Amino acid sequence: MNNPFIVTGKIPPEYFCDRKEESRRIIDGVAGGDNICLLSPRRLGKSKLVRYCYDIPEISQKYYTFYIDILHTKSLQEFTFCFGQAVFTQLRSQSRKMLDAFVRGLKSINGKFGFDPVTSMPVFTLELGEIDKPEYTLTEIFASLENADRPCIVTFDEFQQVGKYPEKNIEALLRSHIQHLSNVRFIFSGSEPHIVSQMFLSSSRPFYNSTSILELRPIKASVYVPFVTGHFAEAGKKIRPEDVRRVYDLFEGNTYCIQKVFHEAFDAVPGGSECTLDILRQTVDSILEEAGTGYRLMLSGIPTRQKELLYAIASEVEAEKITGVDFIRKYALVSSSAVQTAAAKLRKMELITFNDGKYFIPDIMFRIYLQRLVNPSKVFFADRQ
Ligand SMILES: Nc1ncnc2c1ncn2[C@@H]1O[C@H](COP(=O)(O)OP(=O)(O)OP(=O)(O)O)[C@@H](O)[C@H]1O
Numbered sequence: 001m002n003n004p005f006i007v008t009g010k011i012p013p014e015y016f017c018d019r020k021e022e023s024r025r026i027i028d029g030v031a032g033g034d035n036i037c038l039l040s041p042r043r044l045g046k047s048k049l050v051r052y053c054y055d056i057p058e059i060s061q062k063y064y065t066f067y068i069d070i071l072h073t074k075s076l077q078e079f080t081f082c083f084g085q086a087v088f089t090q091l092r093s094q095s096r097k098m099l100d101a102f103v104r105g106l107k108s109i110n111g112k113f114g115f116d117p118v119t120s121m122p123v124f125t126l127e128l129g130e131i132d133k134p135e136y137t138l139t140e141i142f143a144s145l146e147n148a149d150r151p152c153i154v155t156f157d158e159f160q161q162v163g164k165y166p167e168k169n170i171e172a173l174l175r176s177h178i179q180h181l182s183n184v185r186f187i188f189s190g191s192e193p194h195i196v197s198q199m200f201l202s203s204s205r206p207f208y209n210s211t212s213i214l215e216l217r218p219i220k221a222s223v224y225v226p227f228v229t230g231h232f233a234e235a236g237k238k239i240r241p242e243d244v245r246r247v248y249d250l251f252e253g254n255t256y257c258i259q260k261v262f263h264e265a266f267d268a269v270p271g272g273s274e275c276t277l278d279i280l281r282q283t284v285d286s287i288l289e290e291a292g293t294g295y296r297l298m299l300s301g302i303p304t305r306q307k308e309l310l311y312a313i314a315s316e317v318e319a320e321k322i323t324g325v326d327f328i329r330k331y332a333l334v335s336s337s338a339v340q341t342a343a344a345k346l347r348k349m350e351l352i353t354f355n356d357g358k359y360f361i362p363d364i365m366f367r368i369y370l371q372r373l374v375n376p377s378k379v380f381f382a383d384r385q
């Protein structure tokens with residue numbers, strides 16, 4: 001029997017929970033000519049939401065859709081390579097005519113495509129190093145989308161990454177292209193909301209006022225709880241709504257974490273039985289243990305003073321005035337300046353985030369793992385059986 005709680009790969013629509021309003025906003029926005037900036041903390045479901053929208057017939061039958069994850073890219077050259085490759089791969093499966101036009105349009109790298117000897121279809125044999133004039137190539141890619149026989153939607157996922165490229169004019173460069181395209185709509189999706197929102201909301205930046213912002217929040221408990229109980233019931237398994245809610249609250253509705261718990265719990269319970277709070281507790285424990293392998297390795301590379309601060313912030317959940325005497329005394333830290341240095345390092349590693357005067361650990365699983373590490377006797381859902 002299929003597990004209805006999907007944590008890896010594609011989510012079939014029947015197992016996709018909610019996001020009705022958000023997908024409507026994206027579809028209507030794109031149809032109305034908007035570019036959209038999709039923001040949320042990590043693992044709330046941005047990427048899956050875009051994929052879900054792409055598969056809705058209103059979109060899939062009308063548009064060419066392209067999805068480019070740029071998390072691993074480090075320069076404009078890599079960005080252009082990834083973009084070109086994504087467009088190529090997508091067109092190859094959608095339209096031979098467009099594919100040929102696309103390959104012909106890429107004059108700057110034209111000679112570098114191979115051809116399949118049997119089908120005579122172009123093959124993407126390009127090497128990264130062969131994109132020696134990324135700005136030209138980028139212009140050519142945009143031009144071929146502009147001339148496509150259908151409107152196009154391009155998603156750049158993990159868009160905050162462009163802020164880390166050595167080239168400093170990327171935002172302005174992209175903006176200047178995007179402004180002139182009438183056949184292409186863009187979705188910029190990012191998981192470091194403060195960075196991405198600065199990019200789109202700060203009046204001094206090129207993307208200012210050019211996109212509508214959609215901030216993704218956790219799926220509402222009032223929708224998620226019946227989603228879980230319903231799928232358990234369909235499989236002849238029982239689970240109490242209030243227990244589902246306990247898990248939801250522990251992970252503050254983080255989509256990945258809650259889906260992971262119910263995925264494992266669903267497998268642990270045979271048909272006809274009940275998924276008790278005790279089973280959920282064991283599931284959470286084993287998930288933390290599994291995640292712990294990676295976390296331990298990472299912690300082993302962090303100097304003591306930074307680790308102490310990390311533990312302190314995890315314990316506080318949201319830590320204010322961390323260089324103040326009260327905080328330093330409470331967690332037996334060394335000094336205000338030592339805390340400041342440690343905080344800067346931890347922020348650089350993106351292990352902590354600073355927002356609204358507060359420090360917190362953005363990876364909620366990691367935060368809970370650290371809380372358990374500091375207090376090994378911590379039992380989840382202990383106040384009820
Ligand atoms: N609407 C949904 N219904 C069911 N499961 C979902 C839904 N949205 C997301 N998920 C699950 O939550 C997890 C995280 O989703 P996704 O990768 O889309 O998040 P993200 O915001 O793009 O994360 P990141 O910031 O790490 O890129 C996935 O494992 C996915 O299976």
Ligand SMILES: [Mg+2]
Binds near residue numbers: 048157
């Ligand atoms: Mg994502």
